[in-house]
Amino acid sequence: MTARPRQFTVDQQYALKVAAGRLADEFTGVFNTETIERFLHSSYEQFADRATIAQFLPLLAERFARQRLSALARVENKVDDGRPVVLFLCTHNAGRSQMALGFFRHLAGDRAIAWSGGSEPGKEVNPAAVAAMREVGIDISTEFPKPWTDEVVRAADVVVSMGCGDACPLFPGKRYEEWTLDDPDGQGLTAVRSIRDEVEGKVRTLLAELEVTV
Numbered sequence: 001m002t003a004r005p006r007q008f009t010v011d012q013q014y015a016l017k018v019a020a021g022r023l024a025d026e027f028t029g030v031f032n033t034e035t036i037e038r039f040l041h042s043s044y045e046q047f048a049d050r051a052t053i054a055q056f057l058p059l060l061a062e063r064f065a066r067q068r069l070s071a072l073a074r075v076e077n078k079v080d081d082g083r084p085v086v087l088f089l090c091t092h093n094a095g096r097s098q099m100a101l102g103f104f105r106h107l108a109g110d111r112a113i114a115w116s117g118g119s120e121p122g123k124e125v126n127p128a129a130v131a132a133m134r135e136v137g138i139d140i141s142t143e144f145p146k147p148w149t150d151e152v153v154r155a156a157d158v159v160v161s162m163g164c165g166d167a168c169p170l171f172p173g174k175r176y177e178e179w180t181l182d183d184p185d186g187q188g189l190t191a192v193r194s195i196r197d198e199v200e201g202k203v204r205t206l207l208a209e210l211e212v213t214v
Contacts, residue, residue, distance in 0.1 A: 015058035016040060023062065027069055030078050039072075040065040046147060064146055067115055071155035084210045085113045087156035089164050093118025093145040095126040095184040096162040099196055102133050102140040103203040107214045112207070115156070117148030119167035128192040129184055136196070158206070177206070 023036045044061035073079040086104060088097040097116040104114040122145045130141050148169060153159065158175045161168045163183060170176075179202055184192045207214055 012058065016044065016061070019058055019062035019065075023065060023069065026066070027073070030073050031069060036065070036069065039068050043068065047144075060144055063144075068149055068151055070113075071115070071149075072151040074155040075151050083110075083112050084157045084212065085115070085155055086158045086160060086206065086210075087148065087152060088114065088116040088160050088162065089118065089148060089168055090162040091119050091164050091167075091183075092122035092185065093147075094122040094124065095129045095192075096179075096181050096195065096199060097160075098125050098140050098143050098145075099129055099133055099184075099199045100160065100162070100179075100203055101143070102138045103200050104207070106138050107203065108207055108212050112210065112212045115152055116143075116146070117152065118145055119147075119164045121145035121147050126184055126192075128187065128189050129196070131189055132192045132196045135193070136200075158210070160206070 020033070020037050020040055023040065024033055027036060040061055043064040044057060046064065047057055047060050070079070071085075074085065088100040088104070090097040093116055097118065101114050101116040104112070108114070125140060125143050125145065130139075133140050150169075153169045153171055153174075156174065158177065159168070159171075160177045160179055162179045162181055168176075179199075181198055181202075182191070182195050184195050187195075204214065
C-alpha cells in the first residue's frame with residue numbers, strides 16, 4: 001500500500017513556504033523551486049514523527065534541506081571551492097559524532113566543511129555531551145540528530161564512523177575511518193569528558209592530515 005502524503009496545517013504550510021523562499025534565495029541559479037521544495041518537504045518528513053517540539057519542525061527541515069542541497073550541489077559539480085568535506089557518523093547522532101562535528105567546525109572554521117548523521121537518529125543531542133563541550137567553549141546545544149542521506153555521503157571526501165557498524169554506507173572512492181570510542185549514552189559527565197578529549201585529539205589529527213590550518 002502506498003503511503004498517503006502528509007497533510008500540512010495552515011501554519012506549517014506558511015512556515016515551509018517562508019523556508020522555501022530563503023532556500024531559493026540561497027541556491028539561486030543552482031536549483032529550481034521544485035527541487036528545493038521537494039528536498040524541504042522530504043526533510044520535514046524525516047523529523048515529523050519523532051520531533052519533541054512540533055513548532056521547531058519547519059526550522060529543522062530547513063536546516064536539513066540546506067545541508068542536503070549543499071551536498072547535492074557538490075555531487076553535481078555545481079560547487080567546487082576546494083574545501084575538504086568530512087562526514088561524522090554514529091548510531092544515534094547524539095553524542096560522539098556531534099562532539100566531533102563541534103570540534104571540527106570550531107577548529108577548522110570556514111576552511112573545511114563537516115556534517116554528521118546517524119543510522120538510528122535519536123530525539124535530542126546527549127545533554128552530557130552538550131555540557132562537556134560547553135566546558136571547552138563549544139556550543140552544540142542547537143544541533144539535532146539527523147539521518148544521513150545519499151547525497152551527503154556522496155559529497156564527503158572522508159567518512160568517519162564511530163560505532164554504526166554494518167549500517168554505515170559504503171561508496172567506492174571514499175576515504176573511510178573507524179574511530180573506536182566509548183558511547184557516551186547513559187554515562188555521566190566525568191566519563192563523557194574523557195570521550196570528549198579523545199574526540200578532540202582525533203579531530204586535530206584528521207585536520208592535520210587534510211592540511212587544514214587550525
